[in-house]
Amino acid sequence: MHTRQHLNLNVRGLGLSATVASSERAEQLIREGRTVARLGLGQSPFPVPAPVVEELRANASRKAYLAVRGLEELREAVAEYHRRRNGLACRHDDVLVAPGSKELMFLLQVVYYGELVLPTPAWVSYAPQAQIVGRRVALVPCQPSNGWRLDPAQLEELCREDPGRPRILILNYPSNPTGGTYSSSELAALAEVMRRYGVVVLSDEIYGELHFRGEHESIARHYPEGTIVSSGLSKWCGAGGWRLGTFTFPASLRWLLEAMASVASETYTSTSAPIQYAAVRAFRGGMQVERYLWLARRILAALAEASRGELLAAGLDVLAPAGAFYLFPDFGGRRGELARRGVRTSDELAARLLDEAGVALLPGSAFGRAPDELTLRLALVDFDGAKAMAALEARPADAPVEREFLEHHCRPVLDALRRVRAWTAGGEAVVQPVRAPEPAREPVP
Numbered sequence: 001m002h003t004r005q006h007l008n009l010n011v012r013g014l015g016l017s018a019t020v021a022s023s024e025r026a027e028q029l030i031r032e033g034r035t036v037a038r039l040g041l042g043q044s045p046f047p048v049p050a051p052v053v054e055e056l057r058a059n060a061s062r063k064a065y066l067a068v069r070g071l072e073e074l075r076e077a078v079a080e081y082h083r084r085r086n087g088l089a090c091r092h093d094d095v096l097v098a099p100g101s102k103e104l105m106f107l108l109q110v111v112y113y114g115e116l117v118l119p120t121p122a123w124v125s126y127a128p129q130a131q132i133v134g135r136r137v138a139l140v141p142c143q144p145s146n147g148w149r150l151d152p153a154q155l156e157e158l159c160r161e162d163p164g165r166p167r168i169l170i171l172n173y174p175s176n177p178t179g180g181t182y183s184s185s186e187l188a189a190l191a192e193v194m195r196r197y198g199v200v201v202l203s204d205e206i207y208g209e210l211h212f213r214g215e216h217e218s219i220a221r222h223y224p225e226g227t228i229v230s231s232g233l234s235k236w237c238g239a240g241g242w243r244l245g246t247f248t249f250p251a252s253l254r255w256l257l258e259a260m261a262s263v264a265s266e267t268y269t270s271t272s273a274p275i276q277y278a279a280v281r282a283f284r285g286g287m288q289v290e291r292y293l294w295l296a297r298r299i300l301a302a303l304a305e306a307s308r309g310e311l312l313a314a315g316l317d318v319l320a321p322a323g324a325f326y327l328f329p330d331f332g333g334r335r336g337e338l339a340r341r342g343v344r345t346s347d348e349l350a351a352r353l354l355d356e357a358g359v360a361l362l363p364g365s366a367f368g369r370a371p372d373e374l375t376l377r378l379a380l381v382d383f384d385g386a387k388a389m390a391a392l393e394a395r396p397a398d399a400p401v402e403r404e405f406l407e408h409h410c411r412p413v414l415d416a417l418r419r420v421r422a423w424t425a426g427g428e429a430v431v432q433p434v435r436a437p438e439p440a441r442e443p444v445p
């Protein structure tokens with residue numbers, strides 16, 4: 001078992017978020033006339049589903065501040081969604097709505113006094129948020145041999161050292177950055193340890209609906225009394241910029257919801273009214289939303305498989321993802337050759353791939369991994385999701401998403417993967433970019 005790390009926390013050491021920093025360098029290269037594939041930012045390539053957009057349009061004139069906990073109709077739609085999808089026995093009183101799940105995570109860290117446990121690789125913002133608030137963080141490194149999943153024995157070992165310590169563990173599945181998830185029995189085994197030590201789990205299920213087979217299962221099924229389920233519109237509804245996230249609490253943690261709501265009332269007051277009305281439509285779901293998800297999942301699954309094929313052909317290790325839109329390859333098998341080319345850390349690897357292959361991506365270090373581990377996160381999102389979806393929609397329902405479809409509709413991603421492969425093989429055979437430079441876009445979190 002690998003050693004855990006405790007972070008020393010100090011806001012003064014904080015820089016720009018890794019995602020934003022990489023995005024700014026990519027923008028600079030684009031301004032210089034280079035073509036850069038944008039595999040750095042984890043933004044959904046798909047549009048917001050049409051009925052949800054219609055609802056936003058219909059509610060554009062709503063201008064009053066809403067309740068700090070969120071619109072009751074929306075909280076009920078979210079509760080009903082979790083009853084339907086996750087078997088939770090919850091009602092609107094258990095739900096808190098905010099401008100993004102990221103904001104809710106921050107509020108949680110402000111009000112909860114315990115240690116934050118992060119299995120790594122972990123999403124880029126969890127640890128910096130704890131750092132801002134001054135919370136103690138325990139990083140628990142997961143292993144590629146275990147599909148980058150947290151092993152219950154690792155959690156047991158951590159808890160046994162100080163069984164009485166209050167803890168919140170953030171479990172994110174399908175995972176950003178690996179795309180991996182947990183089986184039902186694996187969730188049950190983790191739940192058993194959490195229950196024994198009273199660990200609260202923040203289950204970050206923002207990619208739940210993007211499980212490729214639509215088979216996402218929440219750990220709340222196994223540990224309802226200790227699970228806060230996090231969701232939102234950003235990923236499965238393609239609406240990151242709308243800023244809407246939700247937490248659903250068990251009755252035993254109502255005090256946390258109340259404490260977070262009082263901090264919210266002194267900070268952002270309430271979430272955008274028109275967005276909340278539109279979100280009711282998204283959480284209620286229905287045929288059109290299901291159809292949208294079915295198309296998105298099929299495109300993402302096929303693209304992940306084709307992209308992974310390029311990385312495997314380059315001799316890299318990479319998990320077959322179960323959902324979301326990421327790959328997390330490990331270049332460790334080529335450490336010797338890379339060292340001869342002056343690459344010894346994931347930061348150097350990411351910088352060289354950006355400068356020499358024109359591919360913006362993120363180093364494993366941003367996800368809490370050791371600096372000299374040669375891992376990277378690729379977000380397979382640089383394509384026109386609206387066009388790809390419309391093209392798939394126009395085909396017979398049983399038509400497979402084959403290579404030709406991907407070459408036509410997701411070309412920038414596949415070109416980027418080919419450039420990564422060529423660069424890995426020696427650097428000289430870098431494939432010439434085929435696209436004209438795009439105008440710069442604003443960086444997003």
Ligand SMILES: Cc1ncc(COP(=O)(O)O)c(C=O)c1O
Binds near residue numbers: 099176
């Ligand atoms: C794993 C994970 N959790 C949470 C978020 C935050 O999402 P939002 O604040 O848009 O709800 C993101 C966004 O990138 C994410 O990847």
